[in-house]
Amino acid sequence: MNRHLHKVGTASGVSVPSRTDTLLAVAVAVLGAAVAIAAPGTRPTDPLAIVLLLAASATLPWRRQRPGAVLLLVLVLTVPFHMLDYRHEAASPIALVALATFSASVARVKALVIGLLVVVIVLSIMGVLKEGEISGDHLGAIGWVFFSAVAGQAWRWHAAYVASIIDRAERAERTREEEARRRVAEERVRIARDLHDLLAHSITLIGVQAGVAAHLARQPEPDREVLAAALETIADGCRAARAEVRSTLTVLRDPGEGPDQGAVPGLAGVGDLAESVRGAGVDVLVDVALDADADEAAPAVGVAAYRIVQEALTNVVRHAQASRVTVDAVREGGVLRLTVADDGRGAVAGSPEPADGPGGFGILGMAERARSVGGTLTAEPGKTGGFTVRAVLPLPAPIVPAPSTSEAS
Template sequence: MLLDALKKNRSLQDGPLAGVMATAAVTYVLVHPGHRPLDAVGVLLLGGAYTVLTWRRRCPAVVMVAVVVLLVPYNLLEYRNEAGIPAGLLALFTLSALGGRRQAVLSGLGVLAVVLTGMTVVKSGVHFGAPQLGAIGWTADAVIAGQAWRSHRAYVAAIIDRAERAERTREEEVRRRVAEERLRIARDLHDLLSHSITVIGVRAGAAAHLVGGDRPIDRAELAEALGDIAGTCRTARKELRATLAVLRAADGGAGEPLPELDRVGELADVARAAGLEVTLDERGDTEISAEVGVAAYRIVQEALTNVIKHADARSVRISLCRADDRLLVTVEDDGRGPAAGDGPRGFGLVGMTERARSVGGTLRAGRGPRGGFVVGAELPLDAGHGG
């Protein structure tokens, strides 16, 4: 708290300094009186010149004038003049450091004119010698030192400002990357869990129908339904572990690989197990980046999930076509399609659109030419060269 108070009120810093300097100056003159011994008037003039330095940083111009006004009669009364020199130099230094260059030069010239005039009056002549040269040199030094200190402070302030801006930029970049990673993980979890839970729900419903129906239980059909549920659970667990491994990357664990495009056939098999007729059409063998492969896989996965949940379809066609430098992904069903005025609901279409954009691609979704619903994505083969 004391340091904060000192920073806010510079007078609390300059007051003790002014007191020490005043005491030292008065003591010096008392010990070495010179031409005229120091009396009460001299103490008031000399002490006052140092005391006003308490406010030198709050109002430097006023303090400079006050110091000159007090020291001129002090010197004219022929007290020991060198005792007041530090007060004048410190006031001039402060005015130069806190003011502009023009103000500093004009102040220096004004102080120098007063000093030289006073020296001429005291010496009763116009002889120009070592004392006058010394006065010019000390005045110039105070002005130059003040301007140097001002430039130094401006330089340090600029460095601190650049460092703070760089730190803010780094923090914003970290926050942006964290937000992107959270969004990516949220998409992965949504696509994985939504697809798996939908398939499990369909197969569990079929198994319940077999058990609760009037006809004798077909043990083979029931075993197949339960086996599909178990297989979907294993696949979901595997992909969930791969997704969560991203969060544990700092521990050095590689985790299991994320799904790629060559596993779309597994999605087709799961959709067939859910009762759909699935056609998978793959064309071209151009290599694609792993990032694009994951994006394409997730888009197909979410599109099939929507078909199973909402389309009331009998068949679905999946097309993967590598043409030139693009990968064209299409999932088309023969279901009822969206009703007039229906808009996208839930996070499925949003997630697919974000996935396409994350690798530099585009996605479109809507009613197909023969009814049903069509999801089409156009992705670059290499995410680093996306548009």
């Protein structure tokens, strides 16, 4: 309830009543005084009655900040008003407003206890005034007291209900914002991974062949065929990189197309990767023992496998100083077991650098690729030297066509 109270702080830190509560207090005071003057009770309305009414009404602006204190002050000021037998209806609204406000600020049991206490006070006053007689005025007064207490509790429940709705809406908004930030972060990581995978392989091979071409160009009588082959490899690498970047940008511009769809050949492209690495002077042996329809049955797994092989071969060319690398891919049960092993320097032999170089993201990207399809990846030095990357990627179960009716018969 307190979060819905309107408080304005002053320089001294004392709360100031709201305009609504102040206007309500003025209205109740004017109405009470008008009723008391226009239709006085058993005792004529005199200055004392007006003072008691105005004093009781003057406490109402603080009814939200101090509901208990306001109710107590109102009772202290209105009980003498009733005891002196002024017009009872003139002061009753003040007490009912104070009681309803207090009931809205406390728990149900406490509101009931206070309501019963007010009933006892009312009955005592009316018992004294009516000399112990029970009349309709008693029942009416008791009914108004309980109505005021119940109205306060109803308002408390309504305020709590509205607060819970607002709280749920705020939590839902925070959840949506967090989800949006998470998706943006994931998309940034995916784009960074894709750009790394797309460019690192081609740029590495282009760098190697450019070094070969530069070395040959410095020779007095360069081997023109080897130089031409190196330059052709550079040109092919540039065209391949441009095509892959264009495909990726097309995917990013078209939200309806999933990542890598139509941009990566899958396991069918491992042979081309091997051929490009052979041009850099590394002997590559490829053994992909899968059905021809493996990529079509699990395109996401084929894309992940292609990227893992691409990054592993890129690391071999850049860091391993290897002369030979083997690429094996075989289906065992419901998984694809992928192995890329080289005979290079690995990450041992006193070198503190990882297999993908200082500050590299290659192994991290390969692990993310494997996890994206529910698989696992390990990258570690080989037992006899070199470096080995192993990935286990789940494959969907092959679909066995149901026998036709004629075959079954």
